[in-house]
Structure formats: C-alpha cells, structure tokens
Amino acid sequence: MNVHDILQNPDEHVRFAAYLDKLEHVDDPDEVDLVSSVLTDPDQTMAQSAVLRHLDRRAAGLYPAPAYEEWAQTMTQATIDHPFLAQRLREWSLFRAITLKLPWQPDDLLASSNWLQLKTADGTNTEAIEILAEAGHTKRIRNTARTGLTHHSES
Template sequence: MNLLDHIASVAALAGRPWHDHAALAADEHLRFEWYRDAVPRDEIAFLRLVLADPDREMAISAVLARIDERARSSIDFHSWADRVEPVCAPVEFLSRRLAEWRLLIDAFAGRPVEDAAVLAASDWAQRKLAAVVDGDLLVLLAEHGRTRRVRALTRVPRPARPVRLSDRAVTSGPIRPCYG
C-alpha cells in the first residue's frame, strides 16, 4: 500500500475525506496533526492504521500524543488503555507509556501503587510523580529517584493548603509581614 492509499484508508475510518491527501503525503508534520486531531469511529483500527504509516517515528509520536491527551482528559483511562494496549504492544515505548499513565493516574488519585513500579518508571514518570505526590511516595522518590533532577524535585516546597480567614485568629490591627 502506498502512502496515498494509506491516507485514504485512515481518512475513511476517521470520517475526514475532505483533506488534501497529496499535501498530507508530502508533509509528515501536517499528517501528524491530522492523526492527532482525528476522532475515529473505531479507535483500535485507527491506531493500527496510524502505526502502519511508512514514517515510523512520526506514527509512534502521533499515537503517543493521542495516549497523552487521552490520559490527561479521560476519567476512564484504564479501560481505554486496556482496549488499545494490544495495538500498542508491538511498540515497547507505547506500551510503557500506557503503563506509566496508569501508574500516574492511580498515584495522583491516592490509590496504592507498587514501590517497584515507581522505581522502574521512566525519568519522565518519576519527574511527574515527584512534582505532585506527597507522603511515602515522595520519600521513596527522594531516597531512590533515578536521577538527581527527580530527587531535587522532591525537595521543592509543596504549596500549603490555603488558610481561610475564618481559620485564623482575628487580631487587632493590621497584619504585618515578619522578616526574621
């Protein structure tokens, strides 16, 4: 299958036949955005076709972008990831990203995660965790984070819970800053 036939197949599946197929074939950046923005009828078949694009690196990047966007915006990422995992399995990087997003979503939601999974996670995932988590996970990353950058992120002060005016004792007079 040549690239124009490939693009026509993707367009039919995604319901996007109005694009200039020659322009998409000539410009992988344009094709990347086209893949990323598509809303296909069948996500699994769509991802399979995208990964069949002759420009392998661009195709993997487009699927990665879809995974990242879905993880950031979906309440039900785990079930979506379970459905698309067989398509992504041949590309280790994509399989690992699905697993790491599952880990991140669970950790951010306060669900228990395995220490081994946190320590085996990529630098990208450990940085995301170190910037957000608290408690035992933060201590784990502070002591055993893979990189100096991850360990340094654990020392960044976390924002304090906002204090409501009703929680403070009312004083007489203005509140003055203390520079001690």
C-alpha cells in the same frame, strides 16, 4: 480525509499534523482503528510520536475516572507491537494508581522512566514523593520531589 489519503502525502510533517488533527477529533468507537491505522505509516518515529501525543492527551483527561481502565486496556491492545507506547500506557496506569492512592509498588515507580518520575515528583502522593526525593533517577527528579515535600509540610 481518511488515513489512506494522509498516507499519500510524501511530507511526514504534513502527515504528522493531519494525524494529530484526526486523533484529536476521533470518536471513541473509532479510536482504536484510527490509532492502528496511524501506526501503519512507514515513518514509524513520526507515527508513534503522533500516537504518543494522543495517548498522553487522552490519559491526562481520563485517568481520574473509572473509564480510564477500559480505555487503557483497549489502547494497550492497539499498541501491543510498539513497546514504547505500551510502556507509556503502563506508566499512565501507575501514575493513576499513585495519584488516586490505589495499590502500587514502590519498585515499579523506581523502575519507571524519568518522565513518570518527574510527573509523580510534582504530584500529591507524599509516599511516592518521599521515595523519589531519596532515590529518583536524576537530580532534577530528586529536587522536584524535595520541593514538593517542603510545600506539603508547609500547608
């Protein structure tokens, strides 16, 4: 079943499930075209949600590897007209930099979404965790970071 066939189904729940399945099994060379096609669905909230799940799944597997950079650049081009998706990719790149101890700016972390701050607060970069323990957006983020600092100091 191709994306055109999926688009013919009036039920957005069926289309969502079909998109997730297609995205989960897409071959690398076809990924950009598939993401772009999914994003043509008239139900933009649903389409972007399916693509977001895909980006999160792929980024989680790729971020530690050098292949991440090319993939993220390609996906950024595919999602350029969708600010939330483009932002999520930027945040995955920031998460990658923080986690792999590559250069990053504390202000970028402080300006990031609660999603990224919470993910980082639960991570291993002590500098980032200290920043979030002090100035994370929410009490949950600050508490998660403080708990992480306690665990790091005990080990």
